[in-house]
Amino acid sequence: MTENETTPGSNFITTIIETDLKANIHNGRLATRFPPEPNGYLHIGHAKSICLNFGVANTYNGTCNLRFDDTNPTKEDVEYVDAIMEDVRWLGFDWDDRLYYASDYFEQLFAYAVQLIQAGKAYVDDLSADEIRQHRGTLTEPGMDSPWRNRSVEENLSLFQGMRAGDFEDGSRVLRARIDMAHPNLIMRDPTLYRIRKTRHHRTGDTWCIYPMYDFTHCLSDSIEGITHSLCTLEFENNRTLYDWVLDNVDATCHPQQIEFARLNLSYTVLSKRKLIQLVEEGFVDGWDDPRMPTICGLRRRGYTPEAIRSFCDRIGLAKRDSVVDVALLEYTIREDLNKRAPRVMGVLRPLKVVIENYPEGQMDELEAVNNPEDPNAGVRKVPFSREIYIERDDFMENPPKKFYRLGPGREVRLRYAFFVTCTDVIKDQTTGEVIELRCTYDPTTRGGDAPDGRKVKATLHWVSAAHAVDAEVRLYDRLFSKANPDEKEADKTYKDFLNPEALEVLRDCKLEPCLADAGPGYFCQFERMGYFCVDTKDSQPGVPVFNRTVTLRDAWAKLQKKS
């Protein structure tokens, strides 16, 4: 990847980093980390964090670790760690040998907890979860000390060892930091450090039955790894006080700086893990990699490229204010990337048969077509033309309105790279009145698409020779929600009520150019005038391709129609 693709623009975090580097705060060292919990699939919001963390490491000659924050065995699974690694790699980032797991630090973390107990700064509490909540107080009232808050160091030590040894049941006791039950920041009212969970962990198995909490684990993991700047999202701002407290009250040598930034919100989509899970589990989509999903694997299957996603992340900026980025920007970045790279091909999605009456039966012509007008190196190809072809149903109107430039009775248009044709007759279904076929004549002197007499035509249509067409299924994808902010409160409605029924339309008798017969997974192209498409990685079979629409082309005509 090129330098500027991974170089986020200047923002408040790069400003801090540059200042720190200049001041030699960490001996000129920069170390970041991307710390996902392996309890779900990565989505475009994670991509923002990945691009930030790996991006600044690249820019400032630092390092970025991949660390799994796997401290809650009830929610986590190796399925997710594998998927996360695949997605980070696919996005174009490399952690070299710096792959870590918080669970690797369980023994060290336990020792740090013992330090806290020995210093009288942590205690074993026998209160139930309910009682702890009741003792916590409220936003405006101070909490109350637990009756177990003043146990001796010896008793705490022995109890904590007992917790580790499995002597107590889940939920019967926790280890708590001994801070201040009247602290104005609720996070600091004797936060839980360890809980008992007799659950098998996907990496440590049954070695442990007590597991450290996020607030205790994260800062120490950062410290152990020598992280210099610990970048996280805004909802952890309150936790920073505890992050610093733990590091200040234990003999940690490295004290990273936690900096919070606003998480990504995208219009017309939801990004909360809880909602994404619901969409999958309740069958609103076909899985985590459903091309309608904002997950990395969904976007990948949809045809988004790593380059486009990185470009998007660079363009959205970074700040501390809550914001909603317009999904149009994401669509812009994929078009921008594919425009330069996608080969052009003709594909008729909703076919309408056209017979060229003055073109000899049984004859065939091979026309030369440019593979990509944006890329001379892409070369040319031959496209077969014959008496019977298909054009797009939307490219013909029996009673064309004012600004409709395409085909109509008696009108002449250009078939791309082929000939000028004029519509001479419209054939309809006797009973339904539906247009089922068009009769045209062609001008043989316009071969290639230019008229020797210099006459012009208002439209150029894509087409496919009927005899040579490849039949294919094409899936038209669109935005998952029809409402810009699906989370906005509206009388007894939830985001699920705003799912866009047109987010998926399956077309089964599409006619594609013959060169697409062997297109396999990984192939992407532009169907001229229609949009960018890619071969579906799951449902496509050799010889029977399935294409996914990644994004439409910008469409001035559609915009005009919408207006009227």
Next chain:
RNA sequence: UGGGGCGUCGUCAAGUGGUAAGACACAGGAUUUUGGUUCCUGCAUUCGGAGGUUCGAGUCCUCCCGCCCCAGCCA
């Protein structure tokens, strides 16, 4: 109404006391064998509001308003 944050164009976002970048979106126009691409043009006399300091304020001060986060043995 405890504490922590945040308010600059429709949407993101620069700006760090010297006279409001850029991008997307939108609207015009030009070129075009994709109503695509590309190229031009327009798009905040004003920075949540009101006062104040200053020769000068989006930037500093005061007060007010609005939004977000925190009462998991989740992360």
